[in-house]
Amino acid sequence: MKKITIITDAWYPQVNGVVRSIQNTNQQLERMGVTVTMVTPQTFRNIPCPTYPEIRLSVATYWQVAREIEASAPEAVHIATEGPLGLLARRWCLKNSVPFSTSYHTRFPEYVAARFPVPIRFMQAFVRWFHNAGNGCMVATASLERELAKLGLRNLLRWSRGIDQSMFSPKPQENRPFGLPRPIFLTVGRVSVEKNLPAFLDLDLPGSKIVVGDGPARADLQRRYPHVLFTGLKTGKDLANAYAQADVFVFPSRTDTFGNTILEALASGVPVAAYPVTGPIDILEPDSRAGALNEDLQQACLDALQCSREDARALARTFTWEAASRQFLDNVRLSQSRLALPAR
Structure with missing residues (x-):
């Protein structure tokens, strides 16, 4: 062929x-x-x-x-x-x-x-x-x-x-990435209705929330959530650096068929918080120390803070x-x- x-x-x-x-x-x-x-x-x-x-x-x-x-x-x-x-x-x-x-x-x-x-x-x-x-x-x-x-x-x-292991990898973390206090809860992807972003943005979490990406819902969500940093689209090294500064990667979508951004976060050494749905459940094992799955997304975020950056990276290495x-x-x-x- x-x-x-x-x-x-x-x-x-x-x-x-x-x-x-x-x-x-x-x-x-x-x-x-x-x-x-x-x-x-x-x-x-x-x-x-x-x-x-x-x-x-x-x-x-x-x-x-x-x-x-x-x-x-x-x-x-x-x-x-x-x-x-x-x-x-x-x-x-x-x-x-x-x-x-x-x-x-x-x-x-x-x-x-x-x-x-x-x-x-x-x-x-x-x-x-x-x-x-x-x-x-x-x-x-x-x-x-x-x-x-x-x-x-x-x-x-x-x-x-x-996942491109050379592009997405752990990097030195700043004390106040993006000028914001830690812990940093980050999500990456299209800013559109099917990504279920309000499920993340409505959560009462310590530290700061960051949305990386662009899309038709961005202007509305920025007005509704002025305390959240919307960076717009990032690619290449800028995107890889953004991932590496996060403490938890949050994946609020319930409709994705896989979740490439989950792999990018894991390869960056960032634990993942998500719902136990198609995509996340196929990447993160039930007892994984690389992230947390829970129907209560807030609890998943807090549990992911306790997860291992080394285990996240190790899991990503299994996907080539x-x-x-x-x-x-x-x-x-x-x-x-x-x-x-x-x-x-």
């Missing part, structure tokens, strides 16, 4: 878990001698997504997408998202009897239902229709695999995630992009070997 074409509706300048997962995987695949061609919104005219303008929706025709895929002459096709490009790529594959794989990065039904008046059961049916047309749907965790199987998704394959990318490649090969496409 030397040539893979990946179609995704999520791509730069977006900065999110989907984009980072694909980009890191691509880098590893290229080291393995695999040529990856991307079909992304950058190729086509696009418009801002209603209620979330940072996301660009491609305005492309079937034939435009077909030409992009055919020009890449792929040995395998992977469709990463259920958006406009993903739908057109799915159509091309089925029209041409080309086996393909997909991946489930985002809780799409919940994401849409949070923004538009669409019954969640309709979106669940859409997800089932979209992914079951392929020969394999990749998911990040065992708990998510169980959830999707209950919804009727078939041919589920595991594709874990990794090389291993995750080999998993991805094996899944793509398996999907290609299932020559008889499932029923539509």
